[in-house]
Amino acid sequence: MNPNLNQSVMALKGIGEETAQNLAEMKIFSINDLLEYFPYRYDDYSLRDLAEVQHDEKVTVEGKVHSEPSLSFYGRKKSKLMIRLFVGRYLIKVVFFNQPYLKNKLIVNETITVTGKWDAHRQTITASEMQSGPNGKIKDFEPVYSLRGKITNKGMRKFIYLAFQQYGQSIEENMPISLLQTYKLLNRKDALQVMHFPKNAEDVKHARRRFVYEEFLLFQLKMQALRKFEREHNPGISQDYNLSKVKEFIKCLPFPLTTAQKRVVNEIMTDLKASTRMNRLLQGDVGSGKTVVAAIGLYASVTAGFQGALMVPTEILAEQHAQSLNDLLAPFQVRCELLTSAVKGKRRREILADLSNGEIDILIGTHALIQDEVSFQKLGFVITDEQHRFGVEQRRVLREKGENPDVLFMTATPIPRTLAITVFGEMDVSIIDEMPAGRKSIETYWAKPEMLDRVLSFVEKELAKSHQAYVICPLIEESDKLDVQNAIDVHTTLSHYFQNRFKVGLMHGRLSSDEKDAVMKAFSVNDIQVLVSTTVVEVGVNVPNATIMVIYDAERFGLSQLHQLRGRVGRGSDQSYCILLAAPKSEVGQERMRIMTETNDGFVLSEKDLELRGPGDFFGKKQSGIPEFRVADMVHDYRTLEVARNDAARLIQSKAFWTSPEYEYLKRQLEETGVLEGEKLD
Ligand code: ADP
Numbered sequence: 317m318n319p320n321l322n323q324s325v326m327a328l329k330g331i332g333e334e335t336a337q338n339l340a341e342m343k344i345f346s347i348n349d350l351l352e353y354f355p356y357r358y359d360d361y362s363l364r365d366l367a368e369v370q371h372d373e374k375v376t377v378e379g380k381v382h383s384e385p386s387l388s389f390y391g392r393k394k395s396k397l398m399i400r401l402f403v404g405r406y407l408i409k410v411v412f413f414n415q416p417y418l419k420n421k422l423i424v425n426e427t428i429t430v431t432g433k434w435d436a437h438r439q440t441i442t443a444s445e446m447q448s449g450p451n452g453k454i455k456d457f458e459p460v461y462s463l464r465g466k467i468t469n470k471g472m473r474k475f476i477y478l479a480f481q482q483y484g485q486s487i488e489e490n491m492p493i494s495l496l497q498t499y500k501l502l503n504r505k506d507a508l509q510v511m512h513f514p515k516n517a518e519d520v521k522h523a524r525r526r527f528v529y530e531e532f533l534l535f536q537l538k539m540q541a542l543r544k545f546e547r548e549h550n551p552g553i554s555q556d557y558n559l560s561k562v563k564e565f566i567k568c569l570p571f572p573l574t575t576a577q578k579r580v581v582n583e584i585m586t587d588l589k590a591s592t593r594m595n596r597l598l599q600g601d602v603g604s605g606k607t608v609v610a611a612i613g614l615y616a617s618v619t620a621g622f623q624g625a626l627m628v629p630t631e632i633l634a635e636q637h638a639q640s641l642n643d644l645l646a647p648f649q650v651r652c653e654l655l656t657s658a659v660k661g662k663r664r665r666e667i668l669a670d671l672s673n674g675e676i677d678i679l680i681g682t683h684a685l686i687q688d689e690v691s692f693q694k695l696g697f698v699i700t701d702e703q704h705r706f707g708v709e710q711r712r713v714l715r716e717k718g719e720n721p722d723v724l725f726m727t728a729t730p731i732p733r734t735l736a737i738t739v740f741g742e743m744d745v746s747i748i749d750e751m752p753a754g755r756k757s758i759e760t761y762w763a764k765p766e767m768l769d770r771v772l773s774f775v776e777k778e779l780a781k782s783h784q785a786y787v788i789c790p791l792i793e794e795s796d797k798l799d800v801q802n803a804i805d806v807h808t809t810l811s812h813y814f815q816n817r818f819k820v821g822l823m824h825g826r827l828s829s830d831e832k833d834a835v836m837k838a839f840s841v842n843d844i845q846v847l848v849s850t851t852v853v854e855v856g857v858n859v860p861n862a863t864i865m866v867i868y869d870a871e872r873f874g875l876s877q878l879h880q881l882r883g884r885v886g887r888g889s890d891q892s893y894c895i896l897l898a899a900p901k902s903e904v905g906q907e908r909m910r911i912m913t914e915t916n917d918g919f920v921l922s923e924k925d926l927e928l929r930g931p932g933d934f935f936g937k938k939q940s941g942i943p944e945f946r947v948a949d950m951v952h953d954y955r956t957l958e959v960a961r962n963d964a965a966r967l968i969q970s971k972a973f974w975t976s977p978e979y980e981y982l983k984r985q986l987e988e989t990g991v992l993e994g995e996k997l998d
C-alpha cells in the first residue's frame with residue numbers, strides 16, 4: 317500500500333486529536349482505515365410517488381405549501397407545527413414536532429422538500445427533515461455510518477471527503493488487473509469512492525461487487541494455500557489395502573451399494589492409497605448409508621495392517637455403531653471394541669492393553685477415545701461422525717493419536733454448499749445424495765397443539781398395526797431441568813392416555829447410561845411401544861419398526877434438527893409419519909413448519925435453514941468456525957463465493973501466482989496470516 321495511506325488520520329487537515337480518538341474507538345487509525353470504513357446502509361432521499369409508499373415507511377417528498385402553518389404548544393417546551401402540502405395530485409398534512417422555529421420557513425405557495433414517516437391512514441408525514449426549495453441533488457442518496465463518540469454522520473462524510481481530496485491520488489490497485497477485467501469490477505479507487513459517494517443503489521451494488529469478490533478471494537486463497545501446505549508438510553500414510561478382500565466384503569453385504577455410495581467408497585479408497593493425508597468431509601442425509609461406507613473404509617485400512625477409530629458424540633450412538641460394525645466385520649476376523657465412559661475397571665484395562673498391542677482392530681467410542689490413556693499401536697484411519705459436534709481441538713487431538721492418520725468427518729446434517737466450502741474450505745467434500753432403493757418418503761404433517769387428541773388417535777392407529785412411536789419433547793441443553801420435566805409430564809399424560817393398551821417409556825439426558833440403555837433395548841425389542849424422549853435419540857438410533865413420530869413444540873427446533881429427528885422413522889419398509897405439534901407465532905416459524913411438510917431432502921432444508929436463520933445460528937453458538945466477512949454475505953453472495961473459490965484453487969496451483977508481481981498483494985496477505993509457513997488457520 318502507498319505509505320501515505322498508512323499515516324494517522326491526524327494527517328488530514330481538519331482532524332485533531334479528539335476526533336482521532338473518537339475514530340480510534342471505531343478502529344479507524346490510518347487514512348486507509350477511514351477509506352475502508354463503509355456505510356452500513358444508505359438512505360434513499362429520492363422522490364417517490366406517495367401511492368407507492370407503504371404505511372410507516374420513510375419517504376422524501378417535494379411539494380408546495382398550501383396553508384399557513386399552525387403552531388401549538390403543549391406540555392413543557394413541546395410544540396407541534398402543522399401545514400398542508402400539495403404533493404403532485406395529493407393534498408397531505410405535514411407535522412413538525414418541537415421545531416417551532418421552522419414556522420418562518422414555511423411560506424404559502426413556496427416549494428419545500430420534506431423527509432419523514434408516512435402515515436397512510438391519516439395522509440400525514442411526520443417530518444424529520446425539511447429544506448426550502450426543491451429536492452437538493454446531493455441529498456438523494458445518503459450513506460449512513462455506524463458511529464461512536466461525538467462523531468456525526470455529517471462529520472464522518474466530511475472526513476472521508478477530505479481523505480479523498482488529500483490522498484485520493486495515493487489509492488493504488490491491489491487486485492490483479494486480469495481478474496478485475498474478467499469480472500468487470502471497478503478499480504479500487506473508483507470502488508471506494510462509489511461506496512462513500514454513490515448516486516443510487518445501483519452504484520453501490522456495482523462497487524460492492526468488487527469488495528465482495530476481493531474478500532472471498534482472499535479467504536479462499538487462504539483455504540487453498542492451507543490445503544496445499546498441509547499436504548506438502550504432512551505427508552500421510554499410503555495404505556496398501558487388500559483390494560480383493562475389500563471387494564469380497566462389499567459382495568457379502570446384504571444389499572448392493574447405491575451409486576452414490578460406490579462413488580464415495582472410491583473417493584475414500586483413493587485417499588487411503590495416496591501418500592497424502594485424507595482430510596475429507598462426508599455429507600449424507602440420515603439413512604443414506606454412511607455407516608456402511610465407513611465400515612468399508614475401516615476394513616480396507618485393517619487389511620493394510622492399520623487400526624481404525626470411530627468417534628461419535630453420544631453413548632447410544634457409540635453402542636449402535638459398535639453393534640452394527642461388529643455384525644458386519646466380525647465374520648471377516650476384524651475385532652471391533654466399544655470404549656465409552658461406561659466401560660470401567662478390568663474390562664477397560666483389557667481394552668486399553670489390547671489396543672496398544674494391536675489386538676483390537678477398530679475402536680468405537682465417544683470423547684473417551686481422546687483421553688490420554690488411550691493409545692493405539694498403529695492408528696491409520698480416524699472417522700468422526702456428526703463432526704460439527706466435536707470442536708476443532710478435539711478433532712486435532714484424535715488425529716494426533718496416530719502418525720498422520722487419514723481422517724474422515726461424517727455428518728448427517730447436510731451443510732449448505734456455501735457453508736461447506738467456507739467453514740471446511742480446506743477439506744475435500746464427498747456427498748451421498750441418493751437414498752437406498754425402496755425407501756418410502758416420510759409423510760409430515762403440521763398440527764396445532766389443540767389438535768392433540770386427533771394426533772393421538774392417529775398414533776394409536778399405527779400402534780394397532782404393531783408399529784411403534786416416538787414422541788419428542790424439546791431439549792435445548794441436557795442440563796435444563798424444565799425440559800426434562802417437560803418430557804416427564806408428557807410421559808405421564810401419555811401413560812394415562814394409552815392406559816394398559818400400550819406401554820410408554822421415557823428417555824432423557826438425566827438418566828444414567830445404564831438406564832438409557834435399558835430403555836433403548838426395551839424399545840428396540842418392542843417391549844415399549846411409545847418412547848417419550850428428549851432429543852437424546854436424535855442421532856443414529858435405528859428402530860425400523862417405529863413408523864410414527866410426534867414432535868412437541870416443534871417450532872423450538874431448527875429445520876436441520878427437525879429433519880434429523882424425523883430420520884428416526886422411515887427406516888423400515890412401511891409408510892412412516894411425522895407430526896409436528898407447533899403454534900409458531902412468527903412468519904418465519906410458520907414458514908419452517910410448512911417447509912418441513914413439503915420436503916424430505918436434507919440439502920434443501922439446510923439451504924432454507926441457512927436462509928431463515930443466517931450463518932451465525934446455523935451451527936449453534938458453541939462452535940461456529942464461520943468467518944466474519946466485512947462486506948460479503950455468505951448467503952446472498954454465494955455465487956461470488958463459488959467463483960472466488962475456483963479462482964483461488966486455480967491461482968494457488970499456477971506458476972504465475974508465485975512469480976508474477978501482479979499477485980504481490982494477495983501473496984502478502986497470505987504471508988500475514990502465516991499460511992505460507994504451513995501454520996494452521998484454526
Ligand atoms: P446413515 O448412517 O447415513 O444415517 P445408515 O448407514 O445407518 O445411514 O443406513 C441406514 C439403513 O440403511 C441401515 O439399516 C443400512 O443397513 C441400510 N442401508 C445402507 N446402505 C444401503 C443400501 N445400499 N441398500 C439398502 N439398504 C442400505
Ligand code: MG
Binds near residue numbers: 606607856
Ligand atoms: Mg449413521
